Amino acid sequence: MSRSGKKKSPNLLQYPYLLWASLFIVVPLVLVLWYSFTSPTPTGDYAFSIANYRRFFEPVYLRVMGRSLLLAAEATLVCLVVGYPAAMIIVRLGLKWRNTLLLLLVLPMWINFLLRTYSWMVLLGRQGILNQFLEWVGLPPQSLLYSRGAVLIGMVYNFLPFMILPLYTSLSKIGREQIEAAEDLGANRWDVFRRIILPLSLPGILTGTTMVFMPAVSTFVISALLGGGQDMLIGNLIEQQFLSTGDWHFGSALSILMMVIILLSMAAVSVTDKGRSLEEGNLW
Amino acid sequence: MSANGKDLIIRMDKVCMAYGSHQVLFDISMDVGKREFLTILGPSGCGKTTILRLLGGFETPTSGEIYFEGEPFSSVPPYKRPINTVFQKYSLFSHLNVFENIAFGLRIRKLPESVIREKVDRMLTLVNLKGFEKRSVHSLSGGQQQRVAIARALVNEPKVLLLDEPLGALDLYLRKEMQFELKNMQTSLGITFIYVTHDQEEALTMSDTVVVMNQGRILQMGTPEEIYNEPKNVFTSRFIGESNIFEGFMPQDGEVVFCGIRVPCVDRGFSQNEPVYVLIRPEDVQTVNPQSGLLKGKVQSVVFKGVHYEMIVREDGRQWMIHSTKSLKIGEEIGLYFTPEDIHVMKRNGLEA
Numbered sequence: 052m053s054r055s056g057k058k059k060s061p062n063l064l065q066y067p068y069l070l071w072a073s074l075f076i077v078v079p080l081v082l083v084l085w086y087s088f089t090s091p092t093p094t095g096d097y098a099f100s101i102a103n104y105r106r107f108f109e110p111v112y113l114r115v116m117g118r119s120l121l122l123a124a125e126a127t128l129v130c131l132v133v134g135y136p137a138a139m140i141i142v143r144l145g146l147k148w149r150n151t152l153l154l155l156l157v158l159p160m161w162i163n164f165l166l167r168t169y170s171w172m173v174l175l176g177r178q179g180i181l182n183q184f185l186e187w188v189g190l191p192p193q194s195l196l197y198s199r200g201a202v203l204i205g206m207v208y209n210f211l212p213f214m215i216l217p218l219y220t221s222l223s224k225i226g227r228e229q230i231e232a233a234e235d236l237g238a239n240r241w242d243v244f245r246r247i248i249l250p251l252s253l254p255g256i257l258t259g260t261t262m263v264f265m266p267a268v269s270t271f272v273i274s275a276l277l278g279g280g281q282d283m284l285i286g287n288l289i290e291q292q293f294l295s296t297g298d299w300h301f302g303s304a305l306s307i308l309m310m311v312i313i314l315l316s317m318a319a320v321s322v323t324d325k326g327r328s329l330e331e332g333n334l335w
Numbered sequence: 336m337s338a339n340g341k342d343l344i345i346r347m348d349k350v351c352m353a354y355g356s357h358q359v360l361f362d363i364s365m366d367v368g369k370r371e372f373l374t375i376l377g378p379s380g381c382g383k384t385t386i387l388r389l390l391g392g393f394e395t396p397t398s399g400e401i402y403f404e405g406e407p408f409s410s411v412p413p414y415k416r417p418i419n420t421v422f423q424k425y426s427l428f429s430h431l432n433v434f435e436n437i438a439f440g441l442r443i444r445k446l447p448e449s450v451i452r453e454k455v456d457r458m459l460t461l462v463n464l465k466g467f468e469k470r471s472v473h474s475l476s477g478g479q480q481q482r483v484a485i486a487r488a489l490v491n492e493p494k495v496l497l498l499d500e501p502l503g504a505l506d507l508y509l510r511k512e513m514q515f516e517l518k519n520m521q522t523s524l525g526i527t528f529i530y531v532t533h534d535q536e537e538a539l540t541m542s543d544t545v546v547v548m549n550q551g552r553i554l555q556m557g558t559p560e561e562i563y564n565e566p567k568n569v570f571t572s573r574f575i576g577e578s579n580i581f582e583g584f585m586p587q588d589g590e591v592v593f594c595g596i597r598v599p600c601v602d603r604g605f606s607q608n609e610p611v612y613v614l615i616r617p618e619d620v621q622t623v624n625p626q627s628g629l630l631k632g633k634v635q636s637v638v639f640k641g642v643h644y645e646m647i648v649r650e651d652g653r654q655w656m657i658h659s660t661k662s663l664k665i666g667e668e669i670g671l672y673f674t675p676e677d678i679h680v681m682k683r684n685g686l687e688a
Contacts, residue, residue, distance in 0.1 A: 228424060228426035229426055229428060229429070231413070231426070232420075232426040232427075233428070234392075234413040234414050235391055235414075235419055235420045236414075236419065236440035236487065236488075236491065237414045237444060238443050239414050242414075246442075247428065
């Protein structure tokens with residue numbers, strides 16, 4: 052057999068994947084794009100229009116977008132502040148404890164996302180465990196559920212592992228030697244953190260931030276269940292267009308816009324991350 | 336021994352070190368003088384790196400004490416010690432360029448930018464890396480990384496520089512060159528160097544004092560000449576240079592019996608009929624015709640080593656290694672001759688490992 056025969060076989064193997072990808076990624080995307088740029092005419096036809104996009108810039112919808120971005124940013128920040136020390140502690144533990152903690156961290160992810168979020172309703176509800184505790188202490192019950200705070204808690208709870216895991220990966224790659232070298236050169240613990248650990252864990256911070264921000268900005272389950280639909284997020288708005296209002300055209304335009312925003316924020320992150328080699332700190 | 340007549344900078348007093356139940360250092364006592372180039376020489380796992388880690392502050396002795404300029408030093412954290420280290424794997428900061436790696440210690444001390452610039456610049460000239468300021472440390476060769484590591488330590492003007500097998504990763508040519516440069520820097524800067532290596536040649540060529548270690552103990556401490564010419568035990572003589580070692584005994588001072596001959600020697604201080612080891616360096620054995628030799632043997636192998644020939648001579652079941660500039664024929668019958676000064680007698684003290 053000739054060399055060309057050998058070369059061809061891997062190409063052939065690509066076709067199932069290409070077929071799969073075009074069926075489940077390209078075709079739906081094209082459909083969404085098509086919907087977003089069309090409007091139904093009175094005659095029952097569809098005509099090209101950018102009205103769906105123009106509609107997004109009405110203050111009502113811009114406010115929804117702003118609220119989503121802000122809430123997602125807050126959730127990301129809380130995840131970072133909580134996750135960074137957690138990751139540092141995990142890295143410093145012995146192998147046995149480290150693996151146990153990592154397992155505990157990942158364990159809830161094996162339970163259905165919806166179920167996990169429902170369970171917070173039980174915790175935060177009027178007759179929930181937290182209020183029962185407050186009552187037992189002698190304090191008046193609080194309306195915790197169906198608030199902005201409840202949505203934030205839900206986001207942090209659900210997405211925290213996506214922050215801790217990449218942080219853990221990049222922190223565990225920092226060798227003991229570099230820390231000792233810094234100490235040798237006169238760095239105390241704070242100097243070591245600021246000048247060695249923090250900059251070397253930057254890839255983990257960036258990956259973790261992206262991994263939390265993206266699902267947080269587009270979630271609709273958490274805000275629907277824990278927010279009670281009071282504070283509408285962009286995810287809820289899209290869901291509403293498809294499931295209750297039936298305006299697939301506007302819903303598609305919103306989806307495309309959100310995709311653009313997420314892609315832009317990822318591009319911003321990768322620009323910040325420029326100059327770092329790919330293998331550093333990328334868990335995914 | 337270096338306590339007399341020398342300004343002491345470091346004194347280790349009966350220092351022991353154990354990791355759990357595994358003891359790695361036994362009663363290490365040594366004095367290091369100011370501006371001294373001291374080399375700790377020993378096979379891997381002998382505890383030499385542990386000594387550096389104790390001096391650097393990364394470990395605390397299990398017992399005993401380390402004094403720095405007369406003050407107890409064991410509980411001083413690494414960042415407060417006027418000591419810097421060139422690590423075995425260099426441990427450069429991968430997120431910083433060459434300039435920032437060298438400037439690290441100065442930035443910690445919050446020196447003004449202009450001073451930092453000037454000091455780093457001087458170091459770059461010293462280690463011959465001018466023009467590499469902005470380079471990433473990954474893009475440097477082993478020798479260049481090593482020089483960055485040296486500059487990064489020296490720029491802080493430490494009182495003592497610890498070097499942990501710094502030339503281990505370099506090829507022979509570069510290693511020779513760096514040995515020369517290191518020795519030059521040490522003399523011109525007047526800093527105490529404590530240098531760890533398993534390379535005996537490195538130890539002999541650079542040091543003022545050599546400390547020979549094995550299995551967590553100091554076997555001998557002295558000038559390179561003393562260590563080579565007067566090894567106190569079999570381990571030291573085997574580790575430093577090539578040697579012919581035979582069992583024997585001293586019927587009386589100035590006379591030794593080995594290999595079936597009774598010959599005069601210059602060694603004194605032995606009890607009557609004390610069992611000893613006899614050392615003769617390969618370059619001290621002269622080859623003569625069979626009749627005029629002290630011993631007779633047959634040439635077994637000849638290997639050309641550049642400067643000399645290395646020959647193995649079989650003598651009554653024993654093997655002698657001989658270095659000579661003139662070659663012999665394999666199978667040739669020869670006589671072996673050596674003077675009383677060439678014979679070195681060592682006590683048997685259980686450190687023959």
